[in-house]
Every structure is written in structure tokens, then in C-alpha cells.
Amino acid sequence: MAKEVTGTTWTVYDANTMTQAEIYGSVLCELGEKYPEIVGLSADLAKSTKIGVFGDKFPDRFFNVGIAEQNMFGIAAGLAKSGLLPFVSTMAAFTAMRGLEQVRTDICYQNLNVKIIATHGGVSFGAAGTTHHCTEDISIMRSIANMTVIVPADGIETACAVRAAVEWPGPVYIRIGRGFEPTYYQSEDYGFRIGKAQTISEGTDITLICCGITVLQASEAAKILKEQDGLSVRVLNMHTIKPLDEEAVMKAVLETRRIITLEDHNVYGGLGSAVADVIAKSGKGCAFEKAGIPDCYCVVGYPEDLYCHYGLDCDSIVTKVREVMGRDFEEDESWEDEV
Amino acid sequence: MATERELLAARLFTHAVFPVMKVILNDDPKMKQKFSDVEALVQFRAKDAAGDIGAWLVFNKGEFRVEQGIRDSPDITFSFSSVKKMNDMLAGKPVIPGISGFSKFGLLVKVFSLLLSLKIMMPDARPKKMDKKTLKVKLAFYMITTALSQYNKGGDPDMVKWTTKQPDRIYQITVDGTDIAAYLRVKAGKSKAGRGVYTRKRPFIHMKFHGIDGALAVLLRDVEFVEGVAKGFVTIEGAPEYAAQLNDFMQRIQAMLT
Numbered sequence: 001m002a003k004e005v006t007g008t009t010w011t012v013y014d015a016n017t018m019t020q021a022e023i024y025g026s027v028l029c030e031l032g033e034k035y036p037e038i039v040g041l042s043a044d045l046a047k048s049t050k051i052g053v054f055g056d057k058f059p060d061r062f063f064n065v066g067i068a069e070q071n072m073f074g075i076a077a078g079l080a081k082s083g084l085l086p087f088v089s090t091m092a093a094f095t096a097m098r099g100l101e102q103v104r105t106d107i108c109y110q111n112l113n114v115k116i117i118a119t120h121g122g123v124s125f126g127a128a129g130t131t132h133h134c135t136e137d138i139s140i141m142r143s144i145a146n147m148t149v150i151v152p153a154d155g156i157e158t159a160c161a162v163r164a165a166v167e168w169p170g171p172v173y174i175r176i177g178r179g180f181e182p183t184y185y186q187s188e189d190y191g192f193r194i195g196k197a198q199t200i201s202e203g204t205d206i207t208l209i210c211c212g213i214t215v216l217q218a219s220e221a222a223k224i225l226k227e228q229d230g231l232s233v234r235v236l237n238m239h240t241i242k243p244l245d246e247e248a249v250m251k252a253v254l255e256t257r258r259i260i261t262l263e264d265h266n267v268y269g270g271l272g273s274a275v276a277d278v279i280a281k282s283g284k285g286c287a288f289e290k291a292g293i294p295d296c297y298c299v300v301g302y303p304e305d306l307y308c309h310y311g312l313d314c315d316s317i318v319t320k321v322r323e324v325m326g327r328d329f330e331e332d333e334s335w336e337d338e339v
Numbered sequence: 340m341a342t343e344r345e346l347l348a349a350r351l352f353t354h355a356v357f358p359v360m361k362v363i364l365n366d367d368p369k370m371k372q373k374f375s376d377v378e379a380l381v382q383f384r385a386k387d388a389a390g391d392i393g394a395w396l397v398f399n400k401g402e403f404r405v406e407q408g409i410r411d412s413p414d415i416t417f418s419f420s421s422v423k424k425m426n427d428m429l430a431g432k433p434v435i436p437g438i439s440g441f442s443k444f445g446l447l448v449k450v451f452s453l454l455l456s457l458k459i460m461m462p463d464a465r466p467k468k469m470d471k472k473t474l475k476v477k478l479a480f481y482m483i484t485t486a487l488s489q490y491n492k493g494g495d496p497d498m499v500k501w502t503t504k505q506p507d508r509i510y511q512i513t514v515d516g517t518d519i520a521a522y523l524r525v526k527a528g529k530s531k532a533g534r535g536v537y538t539r540k541r542p543f544i545h546m547k548f549h550g551i552d553g554a555l556a557v558l559l560r561d562v563e564f565v566e567g568v569a570k571g572f573v574t575i576e577g578a579p580e581y582a583a584q585l586n587d588f589m590q591r592i593q594a595m596l597t
Binding site: 336 | 354359485488506529530531532534577578581
């Protein structure tokens with residue numbers, strides 16, 4: 001699958017195979033053959049969220065409830081209670097906020113086996129405006145007991161996450177973009193495991209912990225930093241925000257002593273906060289920076305422009321790394337040679 | 340007047356080679372016994388138009404340290420008419436220094452034996468017994484890491500350029516099956532030689548020598564470094580480009596000290 005990355009300008013050769021939602025739709029169809037208990041639900045967004053592909057293939061196992069998200073999550077809870085495996089798709093903003101009470105009380109409180117695929121997360125629906133942006137969902141979902149939260153890097157990883165979610169007990173929230181995001185992975189055989197971070201590149205100078213669209217940008221930034229600055233940058237794809245791979249975070253703290261988290265989400269409560277919790281609990285010091293959407297309602301524009309605006313593109317990450325590398329965070333020990 | 344390179348070489352001797360005498364005094368039982376009750380100051384002094392330079396060794400009943408500069412009333416003084424001559428003698432070349440302190444003949448003999456024991460560090464010294472082999476490896480790695488740091492602190496332009504562009508990084512050396520471990524820390528132009536394993540950060544480069552014999556094979560140049568890696572005498576973890584650059588600086592230092 002070809003791609004070119006320069007900042008956030010990429011060339012999409014085959015948009016249909018690359019979009020996270022497209023891949024999600026086709027993988028769900030494949031799983032539907034194997035698991036007859038899988039059912040699909042949508043709130044009049046079957047086409048946008050691509051769950052409609054599943055509906056076309058299994059019309060008697062697909063339910064469009066209309067523009068009634070709260071009802072949809074309540075129905076999903078009931079279907080799960082009766083032994084089915086509901087996959088529910090709507091936009092992240094309508095899942096995490098409009099349908100929040102039903103997600104929390106109907107699904108998570110009972111620890112029901114409902115898989116939620118939330119599309120258009122972050123600012124990926126940039127031009128649609130603030131009502132359709134969703135920069136709060138990771139924070140909201142990770143604070144709900146029993147919920148597992150996954151933010152795949154691209155379409156391939158979305159496929160991995162959807163497959164893994166089928167076997168994973170309890171509610172799962174998989175947060176993807178609008179589509180048209182470029183891919184990082186080439187195939188599904190790289191060893192995806194829920195709760196286990198993926199090391200994109202090894203490094204000892206600094207660690208970039210990322211999720212979602214920032215994975216590709218961070219990996220490209222690491223290459224530039226190695227070439228131009230000789231920096232050894234570790235990049236971790238922290239696709240599972242909850243349960244977080246605390247071991248990988250602590251290894252980064254102890255081995256690189258400098259960490260930047262990158263996410264298409266408000267800097268409060270998301271991946272950065274989850275990582276910060278682990279660091280604070282450990283009592284170990286490191287230089288730490290959270291990169292993401294600042295605490296504001298985002299400006300409106302194309303997602304690529306918004307990623308640049310909010311410092312989540314490759315060039316901005318390079319600049320951020322250089323800044324954090326120059327930051328002193330602890331009193332230096334003596335520089336006298338030991339005898 | 341001494342050249343900058345001569346002054347840098349003298350700095351390497353007084354800051355990196357002299358201090359490893361402490362290892363001999365601790366690890367060689369005979370030498371330890373010999374100096375257990377010695378209290379003395381031994382000065383090395385080289386004349387130079389810009390002002391004499393030197394260092395003195397402090398023996399204090401089994402304790403040992405090195406101080407830089409010239410001090411009053413040492414027990415023994417080794418004097419040299421130039422910095423170059425001092426460097427030559429310390430590199431094992433035939434130079435006879437002026438010696439004051441013959442009245443303390445017993446001390447002089449002990450100090451000579453200590454200086455001669457440093458010959459184990461010479462590239463052609465091939466100890467046979469395991470304790471001496473271990474001592475040679477330990478001395479070499481302690482001296483190398485300190486010499487690299489001093490090469491930077493002494494202002495070698497290439498080394499300064501190399502350390503200045505680097506963030507906080509650890510170049511770790513360890514020898515499997517022993518407690519021999521030393522590291523060089525660099526950070527934005529600063530440097531420090533340390534003993535043991537640095538624990539606050541993962542090494543940027545980790546040279547793992549596989550046993551004393553593996554380390555000696557590389558140190559004695561029985562095999563070239565790359566060949567040593569191929570033969571499994573040493574494993575390099577980290578960026579090979581930087582390991583090669585570090586090796587280049589080590590060779591430059593060795594050329595200055597021999």
C-alpha cells in the first residue's frame with residue numbers, strides 16, 4: 001500500500017482500502033461469517049461508519065435504529081444480555097457524549113459484551129465543525145469501569161483491534177478516524193495484542209508514546225531526527241489506552257528519561273494523562289510533555305491543517321522533540337570523573 | 340614551550356593514567372601490603388615556559404589520590420626539563436628524570452615498583468595469570484573511559500564537537516562474569532567517566548565483552564574490533580556509527596599515550 005509522507009501531506013493511492021472505517025466494515029463481514037452471534041447496530045450512519053457493509057451482507061443481523069443513539073446503546077445492551085455480540089457504530093461524539101449514560105449504565109455497569117466502533121474521533125471530521133469533533137472521548141471512556149479503550153493507528157490496526165475485540169470479554173471502545181488517514185502498517189501479522197504497546201522503533205534518547213494518527217507522524221519524525229540530529233528516538237504505538245501497558249511506559253521512563261505523548265485528543269484526560277498517572281505512581285522523574293489538542297474548542301478546517309495547527313504533524317513533532325531534548329529536569333550529578 | 344597536543348597528552352597521563360594506580364593498590368595484594376603504612380607525597384613536575392605543570396600522588400596508609408598542580412615540600416619529586424620528556428617517560432620511553440628525595444630510599448623503591456606495575460597497561464604486555472589478566476582489563480577500561488572524558492575536557496576540537504552535539508548519553512563497557520564495568524557519560528559538551536553500571540538511563544552504546552579473554556583479545560589487538568564482534572568476543576548494543584566514532588577516539592588517545 002503506497003504512501004508518501006511530507007509533514008502531513010500524503011498521497012492516497014487507494015482510499016477505499018486505506019480508510020479505517022472501510023477496513024472495519026470488511027473485517028466485520030468476515031467475522032460475521034465465523035461468528036453467527038455478531039449483530040450490527042447503527043444510528044442512521046451506516047454508510048459513514050461503514051457498518052452498512054455488514055448490513056448489506058447480513059440484513060437480518062443488522063439494525064438501523066434511526067437518529068437515536070441512546071436507544072441504540074440500550075438495545076445493544078439487551079442484545080448482549082440475550083447472548084448476541086453487538087457491534088455498534090456511530091460517530092465518537094455521539095457515543096461518548098450523547099449516548100454516554102446508556103454506554104455507562106446499560107453496557108459497562110453490567111460489563112456486557114458490546115463492542116463500540118466510534119468513528120470520526122478527534123478532529124478527523126475537521127471541516128464538519130466543533131459539534132462533530134470529539135476530543136474528549138478517550139478521557140470519558142477510560143474513566144468508565146469495565147471499559148477497554150483502543151485507538152488504532154490505521155486501518156490495518158483497526159482490523160487487528162476488531163478481531164481481538166471479539167475474543168476480549170466485556171465492553172470495548174475502538175476509536176477510529178473519519179477515513180482517509182494514511183496507513184502505517186502493511187499487514188496484520190505484526191503481533192497486535194490488546195494492552196501491549198507496539199515498539200515502532202527502538203531508541204535511548206527520548207520516547208514518543210502515540211496512538212491513532214500520530215503513530216505514522218511520530219515514526220517519520222524519528223527518522224528525520226536520527227538523520228538530522230543523530231537522535232535515537234523510541235516510538236511506541238500505545239494503541240490500548242486502557243488497560244495501559246504500564247511496563248512499556250516504565251521502561252521508557254527508566255531507559256530514555258524523556259517522554260512525549262502524542263494524541264488527537266484534548267491534552268487533559270487522554271493518553272498523556274494515562275501515561276502521566278503511571279509516571280507519577282512510580283515516583284521516578286523524567287522530562288515529560290503532552291502533545292495534543294489544547295483545552296479549547298478546535299478551529300474548523302481540514303484535518304491535515306488542524307494536525308499542523310495543533311502540532312501533531314511530523315515537522316511539529318521534530319520541533320517538539322528538539323525542545324524537550326534541551327530541557328533539564330533534574331539537578332545534574334557532578335561531572336568530576338570517578339576514580 | 341609545550342604544544343597543545345603535548346599538554347593534552349600530559350593531562351591524559353595525570354588525570355587518566357595516574358588515578359588507576361588506585362586499582363593496583365587495591366587489587367594487587369603485594370602492592371597493597373607494600374603501601375599499607377606509607378604516608379607520602381610524590382610530585383611529578385615538568386618545566387614549561389608558560390609555567391611548570393604536574394601532579395602529585397598522595398599515599399596515606401592505604402588510601403590513595405591524585406592532585407593536580409605543584410605543591411610545596413613533597414617527599415619525592417620527579418622533575419622533567421619539558422612536558423614532552425615527562426610524557427615520554429610515562430609512555431615507557433627511556434627518559435631519566437631528575438629525582439629529589441633520595442634520602443627516602445625505601446619510599447623511592449616502592450614508588451618505582453608501583454610505576455613499573457603500570458607497564459601491565461602497555462599494549463604489548465601479555466599477562467599469563469588470570470588475576471593479572473583481570474587487572475589489565477580493569478585498568479584498561481577505567482583508564483580509557485577517564486581518558487575519553489579528559490580528552491573532551493582538555494579541549495580536543497573533534498572530541499568537543501562530538502560531545503557537544505549529543506544529548507545525555509551513556510557509553511557503557513562491561514565484562515561478562517566479572518564486576519568490571521565503566522562508562523562514559525556525555526551531555527551537550529560535558530563528559531564524565533564513571534565506574535560500574537549506570538542505572539539512571541539505558542546506555543546509548545553498550546560494549547559487552549564476553550569474559551576476560553574476549554576483552555584481552557580486543558585490547559591486545561589480537562583481533563581487530565570488528566573481527567572481535569564477529570568472533571563473539573564483544574557485542575555492541577546501540578548505534579554502530581557511534582561505536583565506531585568512539586573507537587576512533589580511543590585509538591587517537593592510545594597513540595598519544597604510547
